[in-house]
Amino acid sequence: MLQTENLTVRFGGHVAVNAVSCAFAPGTLTAIVGPNGAGKTTYFNLISGQIPASAGRVLLNGQDLTPLSAPLRTRAGLGRAFQLTNLFPKLSVLENVRLAVQAKAGAGLDFWRIWSDRRDLLEKAEQVLEAVALTAQRDADAASLPHGDQRKLEVALLMALEPSVFMFDEPTAGMSVDEAPVILNLIRKLKRDKSKTILLVEHKMDVVRELADRIIVLHNGELVADGLPAEVIASPVVQQAYLGVSPKEEAV
Numbered sequence: 001m002l003q004t005e006n007l008t009v010r011f012g013g014h015v016a017v018n019a020v021s022c023a024f025a026p027g028t029l030t031a032i033v034g035p036n037g038a039g040k041t042t043y044f045n046l047i048s049g050q051i052p053a054s055a056g057r058v059l060l061n062g063q064d065l066t067p068l069s070a071p072l073r074t075r076a077g078l079g080r081a082f083q084l085t086n087l088f089p090k091l092s093v094l095e096n097v098r099l100a101v102q103a104k105a106g107a108g109l110d111f112w113r114i115w116s117d118r119r120d121l122l123e124k125a126e127q128v129l130e131a132v133a134l135t136a137q138r139d140a141d142a143a144s145l146p147h148g149d150q151r152k153l154e155v156a157l158l159m160a161l162e163p164s165v166f167m168f169d170e171p172t173a174g175m176s177v178d179e180a181p182v183i184l185n186l187i188r189k190l191k192r193d194k195s196k197t198i199l200l201v202e203h204k205m206d207v208v209r210e211l212a213d214r215i216i217v218l219h220n221g222e223l224v225a226d227g228l229p230a231e232v233i234a235s236p237v238v239q240q241a242y243l244g245v246s247p248k249e250e251a252v
């Protein structure tokens with residue numbers, strides 16, 4: 001169980017996330033929605049440790065992660081897909097995944113020595129590549145991939161780390177209509193694993209409606225709605241004030 005308790009951050013006089021208390025159970029996918037500037041990404045940054053909280057706590061299975069750095073939170077089981085910042089651009093697609101698999105296996109980053117006698121790690125890396133449909137690109141440099149494939153690789157790195165919590169911030173942003181389904185299928189597959197907790201920041205309401213078990217709405221840094229997707233989406237207040245669409249548009 002992932003929990004935030006009164007999680008708050010202030011930037012100067014601006015409270016970007018304001019006393020957000022919420023619990024996320026394994027086996028559930030929670031979509032976090034709200035208008036631009038509502039605090040969704042900042043909430044993610046506070047959970048994953050990219051920025052320190054001004055107040056409040058982040059707990060994972062009862063362990064207080066608040067004092068921990070982002071890498072230590074990753075080690076504790078919080079996995080976040082970063083928009084391309086985790087890739088090694090000059091290494092091949094396979095090598096990128098190999099390093100993540102190796103890090104997870106506790107084999108460190110001693111690339112050549114460990115790898116040569118760990119067939120199991122190579123097989124794991126190949127499985128992950130297959131899952132994200134990047135097997136054909138395995139020998140290409142990460143930097144040479146089209147944007148959509150780089151985003152898939154980013155998800156592959158996250159999968160290789162086998163976190164208990166998966167955090168996706170607009171995972172299909174910038175992807176073509178052909179590419180987005182691969183990522184959405186992966187998230188669907190992750191959902192079937194009832195031990196995983198999934199958080200998804202997503203603007204596309206069709207994606208949210210299909211994938212989410214629950215929706216929370218942030219507005220001006222505050223948690224203003226929390227419930228089943230049908231309830232939250234149907235709420236006229238949320239539609240008009242927080243999602244910026246009229247009920248009529250949304251019904252199409």
Ligand SMILES: Nc1ncnc2c1ncn2[C@@H]1O[C@H](COP(=O)(O)OP(=O)(O)OP(=O)(O)O)[C@@H](O)[C@H]1O
Pocket residue numbers: 011016034035036037038039040041042043
């Ligand atoms: N490092 C920072 N310093 C100052 N203000 C910040 C910082 N990070 C975020 N903010 C402010 O906090 C508020 C919330 O931003 P955030 O990016 O979390 O919103 P969001 O809901 O993710 O928006 P979007 O949907 O546009 O990505 C915004 O007003 C933003 O300008």
